[in-house]
Every structure is written in C-alpha cells, then in structure tokens.
Amino acid sequence: MEYFKLLGQLKTRRKQILDGDNSDGTRNEYKKDLSKLIQAQKDAARRNAIRFKTPNYRPDGILNDREVAELLQPYRQYENSDENPRTSGISIDDTTSFLERQLEMAVPELDESFVANLPGKWKLTSRYAYIGRIKYHSNLASDTIVETLPKNMGGWSLPAEQTELFKKSAYARLLILSTPKAKVSTYREIVDDRGNTIRLYRNPRSSSPRNISATEKDIKVAADAFALIKDRIGSDKKPVTVSFVTSSSIVPGRVKSKSGKSLGFAFAGGGAHVFADRNKNRVGTEVLATEKYDPQSSWHSYIPKDDDEYMMHTIIHEIGHVHMYKYWGQDNILNTGREALENDYKKFGIDRLRANAISRYGRESNVEHFAEAYSRYIMTGDATPEFLDLLRSKGLLKSQKDG
Amino acid sequence: MEKAERNYVTKFPYLIDNEDGPEDGVLDITKLSDDELLDLIPALPEATKELYFRQYILSEPKDN
Numbered sequence: 440m441e442y443f444k445l446l447g448q449l450k451t452r453r454k455q456i457l458d459g460d461n462s463d464g465t466r467n468e469y470k471k472d473l474s475k476l477i478q479a480q481k482d483a484a485r486r487n488a489i490r491f492k493t494p495n496y497r498p499d500g501i502l503n504d505r506e507v508a509e510l511l512q513p514y515r516q517y518e519n520s521d522e523n524p525r526t527s528g529i530s531i532d533d534t535t536s537f538l539e540r541q542l543e544m545a546v547p548e549l550d551e552s553f554v555a556n557l558p559g560k561w562k563l564t565s566r567y568a569y570i571g572r573i574k575y576h577s578n579l580a581s582d583t584i585v586e587t588l589p590k591n592m593g594g595w596s597l598p599a600e601q602t603e604l605f606k607k608s609a610y611a612r613l614l615i616l617s618t619p620k621a622k623v624s625t626y627r628e629i630v631d632d633r634g635n636t637i638r639l640y641r642n643p644r645s646s647s648p649r650n651i652s653a654t655e656k657d658i659k660v661a662a663d664a665f666a667l668i669k670d671r672i673g674s675d676k677k678p679v680t681v682s683f684v685t686s687s688s689i690v691p692g693r694v695k696s697k698s699g700k701s702l703g704f705a706f707a708g709g710g711a712h713v714f715a716d717r718n719k720n721r722v723g724t725e726v727l728a729t730e731k732y733d734p735q736s737s738w739h740s741y742i743p744k745d746d747d748e749y750m751m752h753t754i755i756h757e758i759g760h761v762h763m764y765k766y767w768g769q770d771n772i773l774n775t776g777r778e779a780l781e782n783d784y785k786k787f788g789i790d791r792l793r794a795n796a797i798s799r800y801g802r803e804s805n806v807e808h809f810a811e812a813y814s815r816y817i818m819t820g821d822a823t824p825e826f827l828d829l830l831r832s833k834g835l836l837k838s839q840k841d842g
Numbered sequence: 843m844e845k846a847e848r849n850y851v852t853k854f855p856y857l858i859d860n861e862d863g864p865e866d867g868v869l870d871i872t873k874l875s876d877d878e879l880l881d882l883i884p885a886l887p888e889a890t891k892e893l894y895f896r897q898y899i900l901s902e903p904k905d906n
Contacts, residue, residue: 576890
C-alpha cells in the first residue's frame with residue numbers, strides 16, 4: 440500500500456519540478472521519496488528474509504547520473520553485503536502453496552458416489568478447482584492493474600522484472616484475505632457432460648465443510664431440472680450455472696437484503712441463483728392440492744405438488760432468465776438480451792396480460808412472463824403456439840436438434 | 843493526480859424473484875464493501891479487479 444502511495448507522491452513532485460519548480464527543497468523531497476521507495480522494498484525483503492536486489496533506476500530527466508549513483512549507493516552496498524540473504528528463506532511460492540492448502544481444506548465436501556448417481560452425467564470437481572478460479576481471477580486483475588498503472592499513476596510503470604513478483608504477491612495477498620472468509624465464500628461444483636454446473640456454497644454458520652447451502656434432496660432436484668430441460672429442448676449449447684446460495688454469502692447489497700425470503704435471482708454474467716431455505720419457503724401442500732391452475736390469477740405458471748416441485752419451478756424459472764441473457768443477449772451489461780426479447784414478444788404477438796397470460800407473476804413484465812412460460816413448458820410440456828415460435832426462433836426446441 | 847480510471851465492467855444487471863414480486867436492477871461493484879467483493883470473487887473476475895484497483899491504485903480500502 441505504502442509503495443503505491445509513494446508512487447503517487449513522486450508523481451506529484453515530479454510534475455512540480457517539470458512545471459518549473461526546480462528549487463532545492465522540492466528536488467530534495469523528490470530524492471527523499473525515491474529513497475523511501477527503495478527503502479520500503481529493502482525493508483520488505485529483510486522482513487521476509489528474501490534477497491534484496493537494488494532497483495535498476497536510471498536518470499529520469501530530473502536526477503543526473505551522479506545523483507542516481509548517490510541515491511542507489513547505500514542500497515548497492517547492502518545488496519552486496521553478507522547481511523543480504525543469498526537465497527530467500529521462504530519463497531513466495533512456498534507461502535502461496537501453504538495458503539492454498541489452507542483454503543483447500545475449507546472447500547465444501549461432497550459425497551462422490553452421491554454425485555455419480557444423480558440423473559445425468561454429473562461429476563464432482565476437485566477441491567482445487569475453487570483455488571484455481573481465484574488464481575485465474577487474481578492474474579486477470581493483476582494484468583489489468585499493471586496495464587493501467589502508467590495511465591493511473593501518471594506515467595509510472597512497473598519494471599518488467601517486477602511484474603511477475605507483483606502478480607505473485609497480489610495473489611498471495613488475495614489468498615490471505617480469502618482464507619478467513621473461507622467459511623463464507625468457498626464453494627464446490629458438480630458439472631455435467633454438457634458443462635452445466637451446480638454450485639454449492641459452504642454454510643457460513645457451520646464449522647464443518649460438509650455443511651453446505653443445499654441438501655442432497657435439493658441437489659437432486661436441480662439435477663432433475665437439468666434432465667427435464669434436456670428432455671424438452673435437447674442439448675443446449677450454452678451451459679448454465681445454478682448456484683445454491685446461503686443467506687449470507689455471495690449475495691451482495693440490495694440482493695442480500697432480500698435474501699431472507701427471496702427464492703431465486705439471476706444476474707447477467709453470473710448465472711442462476713437459488714436460496715434453498717426449506718424452513719422458510721415450505722409450501723403448504725394441503726393448500727396447493729386444492730388450488731387449480733389459472734393463467735390469470737395463479738401466482739405461478741404451475742401448481743407444484745410439493746416442496747421439491749416448488750423448488751424445481753424456481754430453479755427452472757431462474758434458468759429461463761439466464762437463457763434470455765445468453766440466447767437473446769450476450770450475458771453481460773452491454774447486452775442482457777432484454778431488448779431483443781421485448782422485440783420478439785412483439786414479433787410473435789405474445790401478450791402477457793391477456794391472450795398469452797401465464798400467471799400473476801408473469802403479468803409483471805415480459806421478462807418474467809418468459810421465465811414463467813419457460814418454466815411451465817419445461818415442467819409440463821404446455822406452451823402456446825406463439826411461445827413455441829419464440830423458442831423455435833432460437834433453436835430451443837428438441838425437435839430442431841433431433842432432426 | 844488525474845482521476846484514476848477503471849477499465850473493466852463494474853455493473854451487473856440482476857433479476858430477483860421473491861414473494862413480493864420481481865425486482866430488477868443493477869449491481870454496482872464499486873459500491874460494495876471489501877467483504878462483499880471477497881464473497882463475489884470466485885464468481886466474477888471483476889470483483890478481484892475492483893479490489894486490486896482500490897488497494898493498489900486508489901490505496902483506499904473500503905471496509906464494512
């Protein structure tokens with residue numbers, strides 16, 4: 440942190456000098472800050488028993504050869520002294536391996552044979568997959584920071600030889616930050632042969648890695664949902680991730696405040712999410728047994744017979760949203776597909792309020808109408824000709840794939 | 843210093859479905875706390891970018 444603050448300070452002083460303030464005072468402050476910067480590197484190296492190497496600093500239009508030599512002299516002296524370790528006691532690679540192992544231990548546990556027996560071809564991903572994702576994200580982020588340093592730091596860039604070290608240390612730092620959070624945010628995934636994913640977060644209230652955000656029953660319902668989707672629309676080319684979230688993980692800000700009673704949510708680029716709290720969301724089955732489906736007044740487009748079907752309806756409804764993101768748009772902020780779907784609703788003459796009404800929920804918007812009608816079609820096979828035309832336009836009917 | 847610039851996606855549209863009816867909006871990761879970003883990191887590379895941007899460019903860590 441200090442290192443980057445100093446870079447900012449140096450940039451300000453440099454600008455002052457280049458703008459004409461070439462007074463001894465300002466020049467001395469500039470030199471002092473440069474020295475502090477190198478000192479910070481030296482201190483960090485000593486603190487971590489890592490060999491210190493004097494930066495390859497060159498005259499920069501402000502300092503001349505002599506001044507640069509004077510600046511670096513004490514550090515060169517330290518570098519060549521016996522005090523500077525020949526090799527690092529603990530390498531940054533050893534440190535990250537240690538932290539990775541710690542984090543790996545916090546990744547949820549799942550029974551492999553249970554996963555293998557789910558409907559469809561599901562496999563449990565390795566514990567390391569979670570760490571691998573963090574590493575991938577960290578490297579992407581480091582690259583972005585390094586690329587934007589010259590712009591954000593007024594021309595300062597990280598010397599090439601330090602870029603790799605920066606990436607490694609930023610990753611290690613992220614692992615340190617992540618480890619105490621492991622009970623909240625780690626997850627394990629199961630993936631089918633088409634790339635669909637069921638992601639299970641660890642329950643943050645429990646110290647056991649076996650305590651996850653969904654029961655085996657919930658997971659089976661999700662696998663059944665994917666099997667039904669395959670039956671109805673064939674093997675889709677755009678796999679979907681369904682995440683079972685806990686009440687206090689993954690769901691940020693505005694979404695989080697709803698999570699106590701929210702059943703599901705989807706976000707562009709992030710997939711479908713279900714909050715599977717069976718205690719809070721239990722369906723009154725005796726009430727449902729007497730309810731008849733009415734497209735104008737029923738809350739949902741399908742009357743589930745029990746908790747499992749209720750959950751399945753929610754999962755498929757959310758997958759419907761994700762399919763809109765992916766098939767009508769590009770699954771990101773620039774193109775969520777909403778506009779294209781609205782246009783297609785006009786094109787195919789779908790009227791969510793009257794002729795093609797699907798449920799009270801579906802009356803709220805065309806986006807919700809789509810998710811409700813999609814869910815009804817997947818679960819029962821029922822759909823209006825207009826809705827089938829809409830699905831056909833994106834190749835989402837099984838008959839289009841099976842010849 | 844000129845204003846530091848983010849050059850990555852910071853907003854994600856969402857749809858929440860709950861008993862009160864649907865709600866749709868946009869999740870702005872620049873408004874999240876560090877803790878919330880950490881929870882998002884495994885799912886979104888942009889959450890890591892935002893965290894690094896604060897720590898290495900702005901040097902202004904945001905806490906809850």
